[in-house]
Amino acid sequence: MEEPSVEEPSGAEPTVNEPPVEEPSAEELFTEEPAYRIRAFHTDRTVTVYQAYPPAIGLPTARDGRFPASWKRERMTWIKPSFLWMMYRSGWGTKEGQETVLAVEITREGFEWALRHACLSHYEQGVHADRPTWQRQSGESPARVQWDPERDPHLRRLPYRSLQLGLSGEAVRRYADEWIVSVRDVTPLAHRVRDLVRAGDLEAARRLLPREEPYAEPAGLLDHLRAQGAAEAGEGGAAGAVTTEKLKSPVPSTP
Helix, strand or coil: CCCEEEEEEEECCCCCCCCCCCCCCCCCEEEEEEEEECCEEEEECCCEEEECHHHHHHHHHHHHHHCCCCCCCCCCCEEECHHHHHHHHHHCCCCCCCEEEEEEEEHHHHHHHHHHEEEEECEECECCCCCCHHHHHHHHCCEEEHHHEEEECCCEEEEEEEEEEEECHHHHHHHHHEEEEEEEHHHCCCHHHHHHCCCCHHHHHHHHHCCCECCCCCCCHHHCCHHHHHHHCCCCCCCCEEECCCCCCCCCCCC
């Protein structure tokens, strides 16, 4: 069975029919967070990323802790440190071909190798010398980075970005054969959080969410993947931080 084309960082928005949501509280209306920073559930040795697959691929992967032979190594695969962004992308694990949501624990060494060897998925003035330079780097790099709007529990856009990391070539091989520490099927968790959000119990939903904290970046890790002002913010400075009202629309927008 061919792996479906579900591992793109953006595309048609999920068809998630949510009931009207309550207006956020005064405390929730404003947030301050650097525009570009990695937030993830991580330990001293590992970082957890998320992917969604059809059951034919996802279930044996969770059972065996490795991808089955039907998994296509020659294709780029996207990993996402944000649980809620994965929920947005997969429609809480209900979109066709994304019914099994996996939490893949990988080594920090591998994660950082991919970032060091990655390039942005698009040309960015101020990061790349010029467009031909970006095109050359894009053709040579085994990994891509895209920063898409982070999501709140209602899957609404937030005013800061979430990392999406695309792996191809050597990075795919290393990911599948060397970096994976464990794989868990978190589809039941996805459905439980969704049900609590729909029932209006945001406090209970948040208690179930993975504790995603700022990832301590080795010096220079993301300098080639974001603008200088944002890089300073990622190191704890104020530059690049955003203080803005959260979007109130209950309908998720296409990033």
